[in-house]
Amino acid sequence: MARPALRADAVLVQAVIAGALSFAHLHDLAAAAGQDGWKAWAYPISVDLLLVAAWRRLRTDGPTRLAWCWFVIALVASLGANVATAGLLDLRAVPAWLRILVAAWPALAFMGGTLLAHSPGQAEPEAPARSHPEAPTVEVDQEERAAPVAPDVEETPALPAHASRPAPAPPTTDIPPVPAALVDHARKVADDHEQRTGTPIDPDTLRARLGVPPQLAAAIAAQLD
Numbered sequence: 001m002a003r004p005a006l007r008a009d010a011v012l013v014q015a016v017i018a019g020a021l022s023f024a025h026l027h028d029l030a031a032a033a034g035q036d037g038w039k040a041w042a043y044p045i046s047v048d049l050l051l052v053a054a055w056r057r058l059r060t061d062g063p064t065r066l067a068w069c070w071f072v073i074a075l076v077a078s079l080g081a082n083v084a085t086a087g088l089l090d091l092r093a094v095p096a097w098l099r100i101l102v103a104a105w106p107a108l109a110f111m112g113g114t115l116l117a118h119s120p121g122q123a124e125p126e127a128p129a130r131s132h133p134e135a136p137t138v139e140v141d142q143e144e145r146a147a148p149v150a151p152d153v154e155e156t157p158a159l160p161a162h163a164s165r166p167a168p169a170p171p172t173t174d175i176p177p178v179p180a181a182l183v184d185h186a187r188k189v190a191d192d193h194e195q196r197t198g199t200p201i202d203p204d205t206l207r208a209r210l211g212v213p214p215q216l217a218a219a220i221a222a223q224l225d
Contacts, residue, residue: 022078023048029081032091033102043102046109047081050074053116066119070112077105178219186210186220 026044035043054071061067084098085091189209193201201209207217 019048022082025085026078026081028085028091029098030102032094033099034094035102043105044081046106047074047077050109050112050116051078053113057116066115070116073108073112178216178223182210182212183220183223187224190224 023044026047027040030043031040050070051074054067054074057064057067058071089098186206190201190206193199193205193209203214203217203221206221207214210217210220212220
């Protein structure tokens with residue numbers, strides 16, 4: 001996309017005029033302080049560039065002490081030159097302290113420009129990494145939370161009054177297998193009981209003599225018959 005053409009509006013004209021006047025005041029003050037030739041023209045460029053660099057640092061990296069410090073220094077140098085050339089200072093007899101400040105300005109501006117160009121800006125703090133992802137939270141209505149949840153129960157259809165329910169199946173009992181040696185021993189016990197009493201041995205007595213569970217005793221008695 002083509003950039004819009006530069007328009008000469010009132011703000012731009014005012015900026016050019018103000019810059020030219022400030023440039024001339026700095027040049028006149030530097031020349032009066034003993035900086036002749038091209039050096040007098042370099043002073044206003046140095047002051048204005050330091051002012052622009054500090055302002056750009058404030059706009060990009062935010063308000064920092066470094067940027068504010070050099071912005072104030074460059075602004076005081078520019079305003080001081082404008083006020084000094086307004087008739088309050090005799091440019092034909094510049095005081096010694098002002099000559100010292102003008103002579104020391106190049107080193108001061110060089111240090112300020114270097115610090116503004118190479119000092120790190122404010123880095124945004126990194127968010128701490130999460131070791132485990134958070135489980136999504138599900139909002140539950142208070143009424144749904146308070147209501148008890150009934151278990152899913154299959155409804156059994158009701159039988160008519162005249163219909164009869166099926167009889168329950170008889171329980172099945174598993175008869176354990178009986179070893180042959182145990183059957184022979186039980187037969188000897190039964191024969192001994194019959195010889196002494198004259199009557200066959202019953203399952204309860206057999207269970208007591210053998211010391212076996214009731215189901216096993218019944219299975220042994222069934223094989224003795």
